[in-house]
Amino acid sequence: MAIRNFDRDxxxxxxxxxxxxxxDVFRIDETDGKAVVAYPLECVACWGCExxxxxxxxDVSPERARGEMVSPY
Amino acid sequence: xxxxxxxxxxxxxLVLGGGGAGxxxxxxxxxxxxxxxxVDKCGIGYAGQVPIGGGILAYVYPDRVDSWFEKVTRDxxxxxxxxxxxxxxxxxxxxxxxxxxxxxxxxKKDGDIDVLDWGPTNVTLFDSPKSxxxxxxxxxxxxxxxxxxxxxxxxxxxxxxxxxxxxxGLVDGRVYLFNAKATIVSTGNCGYLHEKTxxxxxxxxxxxxxxxGAELTNAEFNSMWVWGIKILGKELMGIHFYRYLExxxxxxxxxxxxxELQSGMPPVFTFxxxxxxxxxxxxxxGRGPIYINLKGLSDAEILALGDDIVPELSHIMANxxxxxxxxxxxxxxxxxRLEMWPRYLYSGGGxxxxxxxxxxxxxxWAAGGACSNCWSGGGGSxxxxxxxxxxxTGFVAGEDAGAYAVANSRREVDQAYAxxxxxxxxxxxxxxxxxxxxxxxxxxxEAIAPLKYNRDREAxxxxxxxxxxxxxxxxxxxxxxxxxxxxxxxxxxxxxxxxAEFTLKAALMRKESRAQHFREDFPQRDDANWFKWIxxxxxxxxxxxxxxxxxxxxxxxxxxxxxxxx
Numbered sequence: 001m002a003i004r005n006f007d008r009d010x011x012x013x014x015x016x017x018x019x020x021x022x023x024d025v026f027r028i029d030e031t032d033g034k035a036v037v038a039y040p041l042e043c044v045a046c047w048g049c050e051x052x053x054x055x056x057x058x059d060v061s062p063e064r065a066r067g068e069m070v071s072p073y
Numbered sequence: 074x075x076x077x078x079x080x081x082x083x084x085x086x087l088v089l090g091g092g093g094a095g096x097x098x099x100x101x102x103x104x105x106x107x108x109x110x111x112v113d114k115c116g117i118g119y120a121g122q123v124p125i126g127g128g129i130l131a132y133v134y135p136d137r138v139d140s141w142f143e144k145v146t147r148d149x150x151x152x153x154x155x156x157x158x159x160x161x162x163x164x165x166x167x168x169x170x171x172x173x174x175x176x177x178x179x180x181k182k183d184g185d186i187d188v189l190d191w192g193p194t195n196v197t198l199f200d201s202p203k204s205x206x207x208x209x210x211x212x213x214x215x216x217x218x219x220x221x222x223x224x225x226x227x228x229x230x231x232x233x234x235x236x237x238x239x240x241x242g243l244v245d246g247r248v249y250l251f252n253a254k255a256t257i258v259s260t261g262n263c264g265y266l267h268e269k270t271x272x273x274x275x276x277x278x279x280x281x282x283x284x285x286g287a288e289l290t291n292a293e294f295n296s297m298w299v300w301g302i303k304i305l306g307k308e309l310m311g312i313h314f315y316r317y318l319e320x321x322x323x324x325x326x327x328x329x330x331x332x333e334l335q336s337g338m339p340p341v342f343t344f345x346x347x348x349x350x351x352x353x354x355x356x357x358x359g360r361g362p363i364y365i366n367l368k369g370l371s372d373a374e375i376l377a378l379g380d381d382i383v384p385e386l387s388h389i390m391a392n393x394x395x396x397x398x399x400x401x402x403x404x405x406x407x408x409x410r411l412e413m414w415p416r417y418l419y420s421g422g423g424x425x426x427x428x429x430x431x432x433x434x435x436x437x438w439a440a441g442g443a444c445s446n447c448w449s450g451g452g453g454s455x456x457x458x459x460x461x462x463x464x465x466t467g468f469v470a471g472e473d474a475g476a477y478a479v480a481n482s483r484r485e486v487d488q489a490y491a492x493x494x495x496x497x498x499x500x501x502x503x504x505x506x507x508x509x510x511x512x513x514x515x516x517x518x519e520a521i522a523p524l525k526y527n528r529d530r531e532a533x534x535x536x537x538x539x540x541x542x543x544x545x546x547x548x549x550x551x552x553x554x555x556x557x558x559x560x561x562x563x564x565x566x567x568x569x570x571x572x573a574e575f576t577l578k579a580a581l582m583r584k585e586s587r588a589q590h591f592r593e594d595f596p597q598r599d600d601a602n603w604f605k606w607i608x609x610x611x612x613x614x615x616x617x618x619x620x621x622x623x624x625x626x627x628x629x630x631x632x633x634x635x636x637x638x639x
Contacts (some may be wrong), residue, residue: 019116022273024243024558039558046269052119062305062401066511070518072415073356
């Protein structure tokens with residue numbers, strides 16, 4: 001899990017999530033002008049989208065979508 | 074495969090990467106009257122490392138430049154690029170005020186930018202989350218053009234001259250051929266995706282510079298590690314948390330290795346190598362994992378350990394750790410201890426530049442993390458140097474590239490060269506794709522993230538790590554792409570793999586220990602044999618490494634003057 005909740009009703013289509021995401025997870029849906037989670041598996045849980053979202057629509061969990069990281073030891 | 078006709082876009086100055094360095098380069102280049110176009114794979118204003126950083130900017134008072142320079146140089150054991158160090162010192166005051174004039178909000182005191190004394194160095198604090206949005210507004214007003222969601226793959230050439238770049242639009246699905254008089258690489262270096270903070274910089278800039286024939290340097294230095302809460306995958310900002318680190322049996326660890334940290338409350342930053350070393354030693358001795366134990370402390374007491382709250386400035390990263398733990402994980406740090414991990418944040422080095430930001434290739438400049446900086450000797454540990462380096466290298470490169478663009482005419486792209494780049498770039502689209510690019514990235518992490526390979530470096534283990542990278546390279550050949558999003562992931566996996574290879578090969582070559590480059594098998598600094606920089610260029614069949622003596626005789630400060638200057 002990574003983006004565990006995205007409240008599209010609140011989305012204003014400002015595009016900050018698209019701009020802030022380093023992994024190209026979000027896109028704007030041309031039909032309704034709101035953001036859409038286009039590539040959910042890519043999320044590395046950096047919280048960029050959540051931090052810059054103007055409406056508070058996004059809740060990102062701490063785990064990355066692709067799971068466990070390589071141990072440093 | 075279908076034939077793709079690139080959309081051609083011309084400009085005087087092309088800036089690749091719209092983070093701190095790119096923004097400063099674009100603004101300065103525009104002052105010369107040149108037409109400037111800035112492109113970024115994310116969205117300009119929110120992209121890059123500056124908005125998510127701590128908002129700290131290194132500062133030197135104008136009348137203290139000489140003493141600051143001498144200290145940095147001595148701390149570096151004369152291994153730094155002195156010309157650049159001096160330029161940094163001399164420009165910091167002006168750069169800070171330029172950034173304010175361009176729209177960045179600083180912490181003020183009596184109406185002027187507040188200069189804080191942080192131990193032996195000075196810093197100013199600025200509103201980092203909003204900083205690039207402010208600069209973007211200024212850039213727009215000054216006529217700088219911008220394009221978002223443009224993923225640049227490779228530089229384009231005409232003979233030796235760099236004349237632009239090839240890119241694709243992640244959203245619009247177009248292939249772009251940018252044709253420019255001057256091109257500035259300001260993409261950052263490589264954050265590898267292991268520590269999520271710097272997920273946006275994945276080695277693309279140095280990789281494209283290398284492929285075009287530019288020289289890289291100092292890849293073995295400036296690798297940065299941070300320590301953070303394992304479950305959050307995020308560094309722990311706050312200068313006093315180190316005191317609460319303990320091993321599995323529950324003994325505090327920092328004082329065991331660094332008695333100087335036991336009395337008083339000396340500040341220890343999140344990237345302090347002492348913490349990483351203590352954690353690693355304890356784990357090697359079988360007393361891991363390492364925890365932070367804040368049990369019994371109140372929320373207010375824990376917040377105070379951060380000691381970096383500036384109410385006048387907006388914060389995204391510095392003090393949200395507690396909140397994140399409670400809201401996201403449901404963990405109360407005052408009730409249970411939390412496992413900590415050292416994490417590989419960033420690799421150093423970059424494209425070699427001269428004092429004007431020029432690379433070895435005409436028409437190509439580099440700035441920010443993408444270029445090699447001057448701190449290779451270890452003297453650059455001042456807080457806030459990263460952002461200040463981005464600003465100053467950006468201003469310098471922008472000024473020079475702008476003047477060049479005004480004085481020179483644009484040269485066309487060599488069509489055969491462009492065709493070959495397009496074919497290479499788009500090749501994964503024609504493959505079925507047996508494996509995912511994420512698998513390659515995971516292999517790169519296995520080679521670069523373990524402390525035993527990349528921090529406590531040793532010849533046998535580094536060769537093992539290079540073997541893992543060979544496997545990653547083999548797997549990459551089996552990665553396909555269904556769309557441009559996949560293609561971006563493919564190329565990022567490749568550039569991360571290349572960054573790891575540069576770092577490990579240079580580290581293997583340097584048979585001594587110096588600054589943060591530590592060789593277990595060569596633990597001493599060896600000035601007799603290794604007072605030289607390692608440069609990397611593309612050769613037949615892989616990176617070609619060479620050395621270059623530090624040009625001390627041309628520098629301001631020489632060790633032979635030591636007795637008289639001290």
